[in-house]
Every structure is written in C-alpha cells, then in structure tokens.
Amino acid sequence: MAQSESKKSVISIRNLKKYFGQHMVLDGFDLDLYEGESLVIMGKSGSGKSVMIKCLVGLVPHDNGTINIMGRDLDLADENDMDYIRTEVGFLFQGSALYDSMTVRENLEFPLRRHTRKFGEIDDATPLVLEALRDVGLEDAIDLMPEELSGGMKRRIALARTLILKPAIILYDEPTTGLDPITSKEIVMLMKRIQEQYKTSSIIITHDVDCARYIADRMILLVDGINYAEGTFAQLDASTDPKIQAFFKT
C-alpha cells in the first residue's frame, strides 16, 4: 500500500455494506484504486464481487458506506454527476451484454449518442466507431448482429463499446468467463494493451488465476464481505493462509 500512496486515488470505497434481505453480502468493504493501475479482485462465486462493482456505478444501491469516484460522492451525486461518473467509468459486463436487436455499429453508437457531455452531438459517429473497433481488431464486424459473433468477438465488441467513450476507469466483470483458455488469453492481452494505450485505471473481477497473474498490478481477495487480503500476485501467491491458498491452488 505504501508504494501506491504517492499515486492519486480515482476510486475510494469506505465501509461499504450491502444486504439482500437478511443475507449480508458486503460487510464493511474498503478499496482504493489508483490512477493507471490494474486492480484484480478475486473471490468465490457469490462473494459479492459483482455486487461491489455494480454499486460503484449506481446499478445496485448500497446500504451503507461511502463511494467516491473521481472526487464525486455517489450518494450525493446529482444527475450531472451521475452522467459524469458513467462516462468516465466504463463497464464490461460478464456476458458482454451487447444489445441483441442492434448491429455492432448501433451497439457502439448507443453510448456515444447518449453521453453527449464528453463529445457533444455527433453527426457521423462512424470514425469513432471504427477507431474503437480497430482497437479491438474487429473493424470488419461493424454491420453484423450480435448473434453472428462468437463469444470472444462479443467480448471484444463489448470492450470496444466501453472504450468508445474513452473512459478513465474500466470495470471488468469476469472478462474471461465462459471463454476457452486461448481466447481468454487473447482478451487479457487486449485488456493489457488497452490499459497501456489509454492509461486507464481498471478493476478486474475474476477467478481466473492466469488472468490475474498476467494483468494484476495489485490484488484484493474478497472473503466474507471484506477485503481479506491485499497485495501483488506474487505476495498473495506466496501466502501460507489456507483461505488465500484456496484461490491459487484450484
């Protein structure tokens, strides 16, 4: 943690609590994301990782604690602030979440035409769409429908859709789930390249150890609703704690 203190914190979570009825999911979770770093959060299924990042963009309301994104408190955010946060924070969903009824082009244009704060009203979005597609290497897929794409391609298009707004922070929700190891590798490499190209900060939620090893600047292990352990991949991998070891031995 000491090594990061000099860096500027873009996301800061304090004492985040979330309940689903009687079931406690997050119980005082703390997190800091620094500019330009890749933070991997690992946890078991149902440990509340996805809920946590959805709380960050206001998709899931949290019950307690504070979330501060780029200097804006989520609880106090008005419509403008929300718009700012959602423009600057890109979200890559678990299943890509491409709009089935729209072509790739329409999928990419959708956020662009909605978030007019950053780029204003755009008459012809094609150059921006093509640029985003070029970043993920799928310029040819511009007029295809999502059902015509493979799982890996969908993930890339989803990434392109996230990138098109040129966000400062990207949240990845299990980016390699459901993909074969080779495609997973390609996606992770792409993420790394994007990271370097656009200097984005990112939170990556995964239980793919290979992915974590490759991309993580820093890791947090989420166990029982709190950040159980924190450190670099090497640090955690070397830990003798059985709960930590459980993640790396699978």
Next chain:
Amino acid sequence: MILFQSWRQNISDFLEETGELAFFAGRFFREVTRRPFEFKELLRQCYNIGNRSLLLVAVTGFIIGLVFTLQSRPKMMELGAEAWLPSMVGISIVREIGPIITALICAGRIGSGIGAEIGSMRVTEQIDAMEVSGTNPFKYLVVTRILATTLMIPLLVVMSDFVALMGSWLVESIKGDVSFFYYFDEVFVSLDFADLIPSTVKTFFFGFAIGLVGCFKGYNCKHGTAGVGVAANSAVVETSMVLFIIDFVSVLVSDLIF
C-alpha cells in the same frame, strides 16, 4: 395446514404482484411525460408491433369473419333473418370479436415477445449496460413499448375489423350474391357511434395492458434464462386475464355512458 399456508402464500403473492404492477404503471406515467423522449425507439417499436403483427392479425381476422358468417348463416336462414346477417356480424365484430381476438393474438405475439425480450435483456445485463451508457432503460425499453402497444393495438383492431368484415362479405357474396356496397351499407346502418367509440377506446386499454404486463414481467425477470421463459409465459397468461377484465369493465362503463 400446508394447503392453507400455500393458499395464503398464493394470495399474498398475487397481492404483492398486483401492487408491484401498479407501481410499475405509476412509474410509466411519471416517466412518459419526462424528457428526453425516446422517439426513434418508439417508432421502431411501433413498426415491430404494428406492421409486423399486421399479417397475423389480418389473417386471423379474415378467418374469423369467414367462419363466423359461415357458422351463423344457416341458423339465420332458418329463422328467415338472412337479411340481418350483415348487421349481426358487423355489430359482433366491431363491438367484441374484433377487439378481443386481436388483443388476445397480440397478447400472445407481442406480450410474450416483450416479456421474453426484456427478460433476456435483464438476465444478460443489457439493461444494466444501458443504464451505465447513460440511458434510462425504463424510458428506453418500457415507456416506448407500452406507448407503442397502446397506439398500435387500436389500429390493428380497426384493420382486423375491416378484414373480418371483408371475410364475412366474401361468404355473403358467394352464398347469398350480396354486393360489396349493399353489405357494407347494411353493416353501417346497424352500427352506431355507441358501438364504434367504446370498442375503440377499450382497445387503447387493451394495448396498454399488453405492453404493461409484458414489460413488467420482463423487467422483473429473475432466475436466469429459465426466468425468461417464465416471464414470457406469465406475460401472456396474465395479459389475457387482464384483457377480459378490461373488456368486462368497458362494457359496464360504456353501458353507463351510452
């Protein structure tokens, strides 16, 4: 005891869902007046719901008109009331058969479609994706669809009525050698504004119900892909029920007014 508890559970579930549906409808009315308006999406939904249902609705309407006339013709002839056939068929189709059959078909085609589409969008996080893309998914998905069904179902009903009357006329022209103009003259002589207006007004409610229940079921879809099927199915079942309730109420109300 278990039976009693399950009954109690069912009743409380029903009440809870009714309440949620009412809140959902309330949210629709709040959002529908607020900017921004998703006009393009509304047009797209109107096209999907209107144009794409037309063929199905028209074919069904035509067959209904055909069969209805074929079925009632022998009995009417027996009674010597053959001349009343256009009036009877006209009133039946305009007042009841046209609206309810069209609405039920649309509940099956459109209601289930909306339920499944929004349900799958919910399950695959497309709705979340939309929200983080700076779009109010309720406005974009729900308001447009409910508006589209509310506006398109009446038009579909009018067309279905017309096609059903054409089907009826076809039977009359073949079996009874009745001219097109005479047939429609007979139909419209017996019709009244009190027949056409309430039955048209109720189709707006039919359309609203189809959109509302379909969207509600899809928007609140849970439990993964299996939930999508449940959403689509229950959208059809509940919409049909709601349609009959609206139909019943509309008869009571129109009797009061006219």
Next chain:
Amino acid sequence: MEKSTQQNIKLGVFVITGILLFMAGMWMIGDKQHLFGNMVSVYSVFSNTNGLREGNNVRYSGINVGTVRNIQLVDDTTIVVEMSIQTDAVKHMKTDAKAAITSDGLVGNMIVNILHGSPKGLRVEKGDTLPSLSRVRTDEMLNTLSVTNENAALLTAELLKITRQISEGKGVVGALLRDTSITLDVKATISQIREASRKASVTLQRLDQTIASLDQKNTVIGFLKDTLTTNKLKKTTQNVQVASGQLRDVITQLESTVKNVNSTVSEIRDSKGVLHQLTKDQKMSGDVRQAITELDSTLIQLHSAGIRVNETLEALRYHWLLKGAFKKMEKEKVKE
C-alpha cells in the same frame, strides 16, 4: 439508417391506413345518422313518444331525411322532440305537415314519420314546430281489435241461434223453407200463369185475323157497309122501335104490378098481424112460399110471354101489311 427510414415509411403507411379506415367507419356511421351536411332543426310536440330515442330516424315520404336530435320532457303530457332534418328535405315540407311516431316494422325501432301537408301550406323554416299526430300504437290497435273480436263473437252466437230456428222450421222464413206444399202451389200457379199467357197470345192472334177480315164484303159487317141495304134497314129499325115503345109501356105496367105484388108480400112478412102469424106458422109459410113460388113462376111465364110478344111485334113490323100502320104510329109519336 436506410433500413430505419424504410421502416418508418412502412409504419407511416400502416398508421395512415388504420386511421383512414377508422375515419371511414366513423364517417359511414355519421352519414347513416345524417350528422353531416346541412341540417335544420324542426320541432314537434307529442304527449307520448312511445319509446322514441335520440338518434332514431326521421322519415318524409318514406325517405330517411334526418334523426331525432333531442327529446325533452316539458311536463307530463308535453314532450318536445327536436328533429335534425336535411335542408334539402325541409324545402319540400309544408307547415301543415304532421309528425307521427310510428314503429319501423312491427317490432322495429321507433321513427318519426312526417306526413305530407297540403300544397297551400307554407314552407317549413328552421325552428318551426310541426303539428303532431297521435299515433295508434300497436297495443291500442290490438285492444280495438279485441273489442271488435268480442262483438263478432256475440254476432256469431246470435246468428247461430237464428239459423238453428230456421233449420228447425220456426218462424215465417222457416215455414217458407220447410213447407213443400207451398212450393208446389207456387209451382202450379206459375205454370197456370204460363198457360194463361199462352192462351192470351192465341186469342190475340185470332182477334188480329178477325179485324183483318172485317174489310171483306161477303161478311156481315161488309154487307152492312152497303148503303142501299142500310136505308132499308133504317126504316125497319124505326118500325121496330115504335112497336117496342108500345111494348115497353106494357112491360112497365107489368113491372109495377109485380112491384105491387112484391110490396104486398113484404107487407105480409113484416106485419105483426094475422098474416105475420101466418107466415110464422110453418105450414102456412110453406103454403105462402108455394104460392109465391107459383106467383114467381107465373111472373116468369109472364116475362117470357112479354118477350114472345115483343118478338112477335118485331116480326110484325117487318110484315108488308102492317108496315104502314107502324109508320103511322111512329109519325104520330114524332108529332107528340
């Protein structure tokens, strides 16, 4: 983008078609109810509208010319019906045209039927009130019919009684119908009349022939027509006349004698004396009767003797010896 434009065009066509169909339907219904076009309000006051409703048709000369716009109950016997009628039809209506509420068929809707006015009537203007005609309702009609029916039943019963009596032979008509002898009599009479008329025609024929033969000389009348013979005959006749005058005196005297006898007889009958008693006595009366009978026959003999004297005298007049004497007698008679 191209795709969505195409979709929007198709949607536009769809929406416009739907709206046009709906409008067409509305227009057709409105047209049938005469809601469009130039309409004029005309009123009529009824005491009973017999279930007339707003929107019912108004007919003139059997043509639907408008609708009932409004029905207002003014008081319990006054109901003002406002009718909306086509201007074209109102042109032909007269102020003395009558409005009647009738039913369209036996079980149909009620309609207002405007009956023709007289050609002298004024033209109906906007807001005019037409006189109304109380309509005979179907039930009223049926009531009247039932009264008629009852009367008919009574009549039939009476008729039945009469026919029964006739068939039983009671009364004049019955007797006439039942008595066969009358029929036979009538028949006989008719045949006699026929016979009589036949005979009459024969007689007439004969008379005809007789009259035709009168002109011939060889008959009696023909002979009379000869003038020479006529003169002779005249003389003879005059002689006979004188003789008969004398004879008449004789007869007159005889008649007075008979009268005297008659009066004597009646005196005998009426007198309450001995003679009356005598007449009362059967034996005596028989004698008297015999005497009278004898007297009667005497008188008859006298009478026939007179006639014979007369005939003899007549014959004498024509005898050449006595002709002169007769002539003298006649001359003296003329002198007197």
